[in-house]
Amino acid sequence: MFKVASTRLLVAALLAAASVLHGPQAIAAEAWTVAQLMQALGKHRNGQATFSERKYLAVLDQPVESSGELRFQAPDRLEKITLKPRPESLVLEGNNLSVTRGKKQFNVRLSDYGEVAGFIDSIRATLAGDRNTLERTYALHLAGNAERWTLTLLPRDTRMAEVVTRINIAGTRGLLREIEILQADGDRSVMEIVAMGQAR
Amino acid sequence: MTRRFVPALLLWLAFVAACIAVVSQTRFTADLSAFLPEAPTAEQRVLVEQLRDGMVSRLLLVGIEGGDAAQRAQLSRDLAGKLRADAAFGMVANGEPVHRERDHALLFTHRYVLSPAVSAERFTTTGLRQAIAESIDLLASPLGMLTKTLLPRDPTGELLQLLERLDGGARPAMQEGVWASRDGRRALLLAQTRASGSDLDGQQAAIASLRNAFAGEASKLPSGADLKLLVSGAAVFAVDSRATIESEVTRLALLSTAIIAALLLFIYRSPTALVLGLLPVVSGALAGIVAVSLGFGVMHGVTLGFGTTLIGEAVDYAIYLFVQSGPARGNEGRNAFWPTIRLGVMTSICGFGALMFSGFPGLAQLGLYSIAGLIVAALVTRYILPQLLPVGFAIRDVTPLGLRLQCVVVAAGRLRWILAGVAALSGALVFAQHDRVWNHELGALSPVPAEAQAVDAALRSDLGAPDLRYMIVVRAADADSALQRAESVSAQLQTLVDAGEIGGYESPSLYLPSQTRQLERRAALPDPRELGERLATATAGLPLPAERLAPFIDDISTARARAPLTRADLDGTSFAMAVDSLLLRQGEQWTALLPLRAPAAGAPAKEIDPAAVRRALDGAADASPMFIDMKGESGRLYASYLREAIMLSLAGVAAIVALLAVALRSPRRVVRVLLPLAAAVLTVVAGLMLSGVALTILHLVGLLLIVAVGSNYALFFDGPGGSGGPPPATLASMLFANLTTVAGFGVLAFSSVPVLQAIGGTVGPGALLALVFAAAFARTSSCPVPGTPAR
Numbered sequence: 001m002f003k004v005a006s007t008r009l010l011v012a013a014l015l016a017a018a019s020v021l022h023g024p025q026a027i028a029a030e031a032w033t034v035a036q037l038m039q040a041l042g043k044h045r046n047g048q049a050t051f052s053e054r055k056y057l058a059v060l061d062q063p064v065e066s067s068g069e070l071r072f073q074a075p076d077r078l079e080k081i082t083l084k085p086r087p088e089s090l091v092l093e094g095n096n097l098s099v100t101r102g103k104k105q106f107n108v109r110l111s112d113y114g115e116v117a118g119f120i121d122s123i124r125a126t127l128a129g130d131r132n133t134l135e136r137t138y139a140l141h142l143a144g145n146a147e148r149w150t151l152t153l154l155p156r157d158t159r160m161a162e163v164v165t166r167i168n169i170a171g172t173r174g175l176l177r178e179i180e181i182l183q184a185d186g187d188r189s190v191m192e193i194v195a196m197g198q199a200r
Numbered sequence: 201m202t203r204r205f206v207p208a209l210l211l212w213l214a215f216v217a218a219c220i221a222v223v224s225q226t227r228f229t230a231d232l233s234a235f236l237p238e239a240p241t242a243e244q245r246v247l248v249e250q251l252r253d254g255m256v257s258r259l260l261l262v263g264i265e266g267g268d269a270a271q272r273a274q275l276s277r278d279l280a281g282k283l284r285a286d287a288a289f290g291m292v293a294n295g296e297p298v299h300r301e302r303d304h305a306l307l308f309t310h311r312y313v314l315s316p317a318v319s320a321e322r323f324t325t326t327g328l329r330q331a332i333a334e335s336i337d338l339l340a341s342p343l344g345m346l347t348k349t350l351l352p353r354d355p356t357g358e359l360l361q362l363l364e365r366l367d368g369g370a371r372p373a374m375q376e377g378v379w380a381s382r383d384g385r386r387a388l389l390l391a392q393t394r395a396s397g398s399d400l401d402g403q404q405a406a407i408a409s410l411r412n413a414f415a416g417e418a419s420k421l422p423s424g425a426d427l428k429l430l431v432s433g434a435a436v437f438a439v440d441s442r443a444t445i446e447s448e449v450t451r452l453a454l455l456s457t458a459i460i461a462a463l464l465l466f467i468y469r470s471p472t473a474l475v476l477g478l479l480p481v482v483s484g485a486l487a488g489i490v491a492v493s494l495g496f497g498v499m500h501g502v503t504l505g506f507g508t509t510l511i512g513e514a515v516d517y518a519i520y521l522f523v524q525s526g527p528a529r530g531n532e533g534r535n536a537f538w539p540t541i542r543l544g545v546m547t548s549i550c551g552f553g554a555l556m557f558s559g560f561p562g563l564a565q566l567g568l569y570s571i572a573g574l575i576v577a578a579l580v581t582r583y584i585l586p587q588l589l590p591v592g593f594a595i596r597d598v599t600p601l602g603l604r605l606q607c608v609v610v611a612a613g614r615l616r617w618i619l620a621g622v623a624a625l626s627g628a629l630v631f632a633q634h635d636r637v638w639n640h641e642l643g644a645l646s647p648v649p650a651e652a653q654a655v656d657a658a659l660r661s662d663l664g665a666p667d668l669r670y671m672i673v674v675r676a677a678d679a680d681s682a683l684q685r686a687e688s689v690s691a692q693l694q695t696l697v698d699a700g701e702i703g704g705y706e707s708p709s710l711y712l713p714s715q716t717r718q719l720e721r722r723a724a725l726p727d728p729r730e731l732g733e734r735l736a737t738a739t740a741g742l743p744l745p746a747e748r749l750a751p752f753i754d755d756i757s758t759a760r761a762r763a764p765l766t767r768a769d770l771d772g773t774s775f776a777m778a779v780d781s782l783l784l785r786q787g788e789q790w791t792a793l794l795p796l797r798a799p800a801a802g803a804p805a806k807e808i809d810p811a812a813v814r815r816a817l818d819g820a821a822d823a824s825p826m827f828i829d830m831k832g833e834s835g836r837l838y839a840s841y842l843r844e845a846i847m848l849s850l851a852g853v854a855a856i857v858a859l860l861a862v863a864l865r866s867p868r869r870v871v872r873v874l875l876p877l878a879a880a881v882l883t884v885v886a887g888l889m890l891s892g893v894a895l896t897i898l899h900l901v902g903l904l905l906i907v908a909v910g911s912n913y914a915l916f917f918d919g920p921g922g923s924g925g926p927p928p929a930t931l932a933s934m935l936f937a938n939l940t941t942v943a944g945f946g947v948l949a950f951s952s953v954p955v956l957q958a959i960g961g962t963v964g965p966g967a968l969l970a971l972v973f974a975a976a977f978a979r980t981s982s983c984p985v986p987g988t989p990a991r
Contacts, residue, residue, distance in 0.1 A: 053340070055339060055340060055344075057339060057348060059348060059349075059351050059352065059744070059748065060336065060339070060743040060744055061743045061744070061745060062743040064336060064337070064339045064340040064344075064743070065340065066340035066341070082340070082341065085337045085340055086337050086338075086340075086341070088341050090342060099341075099342070099343060101341065101343065104364060187348070
C-alpha cells in the first residue's frame with residue numbers, strides 16, 4: 001500500500017512542478033479566471049527552472065532540503081534533476097517514470113497504478129489547458145489576481161485523498177512560484193521555483 | 201514341408217513367443233528425450249536435467265484474449281483463484297498482490313539476517329552515522345516516501361536494500377489490477393506445475409485442468425464465450441509434441457502399411473503370399489523391439505516409428521524370395537539369389553551398426569533395432585518362409601514385366617552419361633557448399649510448429665519471463681553448503697552487476713542465506729546497551745535524535761535472539777517458490793542455480809559476455825562453479841553429436857567397402873557396386889540443398905538407409921546374371937521392392953514431425969535414385985525381342 005501511495009505522491013509532486021515551467025506571459029490583470037490561467041499555462045511547449053524544496057517531516061527535528069533543476073519538454077517529458085544533498089535524476093516520459101540514484105535505477109510504469117494514471121492525465125490536461133479533464137480529478141479553487149494567484153487542487157478520489165490532502169500552487173500570470181503539497185499524515189513539502197526561461 | 205525343417209520352425213515359434221513376452225513388458229516413451237543426447241560432461245548433464253525437470257520445463261505461460269480489459273482481468277482473477285486451489289500447481293501469478301504483504305513482512309522481520317549490508321562495521325559509531333545520514337538524505341528524494349514511516353525502526357535502511365535487490369527484474373505491465381501484455385490486448389498469468397518436466401503425464405493433466413478451469417470460469421461470465429485461452433511453455437510443447445508424434449507415428453505407420461499391403465497384393469495376386477511376405481517383417485520388428493528393450497530399458501516411439509525402415513527393406517527379402525524362386529524354380533532359384541541378399545544384409549548391418557555407437561540415444565536405439573530386425577527378417581526369409589509356402593505356391597508370372605524392364609534398363613544405360621553428369625554436378629555442388637550442408641541447430645529437430653513458437657515468444661517477452669540462457673550452477677552434498685557456494689559466487693556476480701557487465705542475477709541465497717552467513721550477520725549486531733551508546737554519538741548533529749530510535753534498539757535485540765531463517769519460514773511467501781526452483785535436490789547432491797540477467801539499459805540491449813563471467817568466477821574457484829550457456833551448450837552438444845554421427849557413418853561406409861572388397865574380391869566390382877550408391881546419395885543431398893533444406897542428424901540416417909537399400913540393387917545388377925545383367929524375375933522383384941520402399945518412406949515425407957519428414961524426404965527419392973543409377977551404371981544388357989519367351 002505505501003508503495004502505491006508514495007508513487008502517487010511522487011507523481012503529484014513532479015507534475016505540479018511541471019506547470020511551473022511555462023514562461024511568463026502578459027495577461028490582463030483584472031478578472032483572473034481558471035480559464036485564463038489554463039490558457040496561459042497551456043501556451044508553452046517547454047521550459048527550464050531551478051527549484052529548492054523543503055520537506056517538513058514529523059519524524060525529523062529539522063526539514064530536509066534539496067535543490068536542483070526542472071526541465072519540461074512537450075508533450076510529456078519532465079525531468080527533475082536533484083543536485084543536493086545527493087545527485088538523483090527523475091525522468092517522467094510518457095508512461096515511464098525512472099529514478100536514477102547512484103548506480104541504482106528504478107523504473108515504474110504509471111499505468112501500473114490506475115489512480116496515478118488519472119492523476120497524470122489531469123496534470124497533462126493542465127499543461128494543455130484542458131480544464132474539463134483536470135476537474136474530473138480535482139476540485140479547483142483559484143484565488144487572487146493575475147499577478148499573484150493561488151490555485152488549490154483538492155483530490156476528488158478518496159483513495160488519493162488518503163495520501164494527499166491538498167496541493168497549493170502559487171504563481172504570477174503564466175509563471176509558477178511555489179508548490180505546496182499537504183499530506184494526510186501532516187507532513188508537508190514546499191518547493192520554490194525560479195524559472196530560467198525557455199529551454200534550448 | 202520337409203521333416204528336417206520342423207526344428208527350425210519350432211525354434212522360430214518359440215522365438216516369437218519369447219519376443220511377445222518381452223514386448224508386453226517393454227516400456228514405450230514418446231517424449232523428446234531421445235533427442236536430448238546423453239551428456240558426457242557435468243555441465244551438459246546439468247543442462248539436460250534442467251531441460252527435463254527444471255523450472256523452465258514447469259512454467260506455463262498463459263494469455264487471455266478477446267472481450268474487454270475488465271472482462272479479461274475478471275477472468276484472470278477467477279482463473280488464478282481456481283488454480284491456486286489446485287494441487288497440480290505450485291505458484292500461480294497474475295499480478296494480484298497475493299503475496300506482497302507477507303513478502304514485505306518477512307523481509308522486514310528478518311532484515312538483519314537477509315540484508316547484504318549487515319556487517320560489524322555498519323554497526324560501529326561511524327557506520328551507523330553514515331547509514332543514518334544516508335537514510336535522512338533519502339527522505340529528500342521522492343523515494344523517501346517509502347522509508348519515512350519505517351525510519352525509527354529501520355534507520356539504516358535495510359528494508360530498502362532488500363527491496364532494491366528484489367525489484368530489479370523486469371515486470372509485466374498492469375491493466376485493471378492484473379498483468380497484461382504491453383499492447384494491452386491480453387491478460388497474462390504464469391503458472392508453475394508441480395509435475396516436473398520428466399513427468400509428462402502429470403504435466404498433461406495439469407494443462408488439461410488449466411483448460412478446464414478456464415472453460416469453467418469463462419462460462420460463468422456473461423460474455424465469457426468471447427474470451428480465448430492461450431497456453432504455452434516447455435511443458436505444452438512437450439505434451440503436444442508427444443501427442444503429435446504418437447498420432448503421426450500411428451497414422452503414418454497404418455498408411456504406409458496399407459499402401460505396401462495393397463502393392464504386394466497387386467503384385468502377388470495372392471493373399472497367402474501377402475500374409476507370408478509380412479512374416480519376416482513382423483518377426484524382425486519383434487526382434488528389434490526386444491533388442492532395444494533389453495539393451496536400453498525403454499523404447500522410444502520415434503525408434504518404433506522408424507520401424508518403417510525395416511518394412512522397407514525386410515519386405516524386399518520376401519519379394520526376392522517369392523518372385524525369384526518363381527513357380528518352377530524351388531530351391532534352385534532361392535539358392536541363386538541368396539548370396540546376393542546375404543551380402544546386402546551384411547552391407548546394411550555395417551551401415552546401421554555404426555549408429556549403435558552414437559551418444560544420441562535415439563540413433564543408438566535405431567542402430568540396434570535395425571540390426572536385430574534385419575538379421576531376424578533375413579533368417580526367417582531364408583529358413584522359415586520357404587517351409588511355410590503351400591505346395592504349388594505361385595504368384596503371378598512376372599516374366600513379361602521383367603522382360604520389359606530389361607528394355608528399360610537398356611534405355612537407362614543410354615542415359616548413363618547424362619545421369620553421371622547429374623551425379624557429378626551434384627557432387628560438385630555439395631563439395632562447393634560443404635559448409636552449408638549441415639544444420640547445427642538443435643531446434644531443427646523441434647517438432648514445435650513455428651506458429652506455437654511465435655505465441656510463446658510473444659507471451660514470454662510480455663511476461664518478462666526469464667529465458668535462462670546463462671546460468672551458474674554450484675553443487676554440494678547438502679543444501680546449506682550449496683547455499684554457501686551460491687553466496688561466494690554471488691559475491692563475484694555482484695562485481696559484474698556493479699561493472700554493468702550483467703543486469704543482475706538470481707540466487708537461492710538471496711532469499712535464504714546459508715546458516716553460516718546468517719549467524720555471521722547476527723553476530724554483527726551489537727547488544728542493546730552498547731547500541732544505545734553508539735547511537736547517541738552517531739546521531740549528534742543529525743535532525744534525527746537518538747531518543748526517537750528506541751524501536752530500532754528493540755528490533756535489534758529481538759533479531760539477536762531470533763533463530764536463523766529456514767526454508768519453512770518462507771512458506772506462504774513468493775520466496776518459497778523462488779528457493780524451491782533455484783535450490784534442487786538431485787539424488788545425493790544439492791544444486792543451486794544462479795540465472796543471469798542481461799543488462800537492461802541501452803537501446804541495443806547489451807549481451808552478456810561469457811568471457812567476463814568466467815573471469816569473475818575465477819574469484820570463486822573454491823565453490824567450483826559451472827558456467828552454462830544453455831543455448832550455446834545445447835547447440836554445441838547437438839553439433840558434437842552430429843559430428844560424431846557423421847564420423848560413425850563414414851566408419852560404416854568404410855566397413856561396407858571392406859566387406860565388399862572381401863566378398864567380391866574385385867576392386868572393379870566394388871567400385872561398380874558403390875558408384876550408384878554414391879551417385880544417389882550425392883544427388884539427394886544436392887536436391888535437399890537446392891530446396892533450401894540444411895541436413896540434420898536424421899537426414900544422415902536417411903542417407904545410410906539409401907546405402908543399405910540401394911546396395912541390394914547394385915549387388916543384383918552386379919550379381920550372377922552374367923554380362924546379360926539380372927534375369928527378368930530379378931528385375932521385376934527389384935522394381936517391386938523399390939516401389940514398397942518408396943511408398944513406405946514417401947508417406948513419411950508428408951509428416952509434420954521434422955524427424956519423420958527428414959527421413960521420408962531423404963529415403964523416398966534416394967531409394968528410387970539408387971535403383972535408377974544402379975540400372976544405368978550396370979553392364980550392358982540386351983533387350984529381347986518383345987513377345988519372345990525368354991528364360
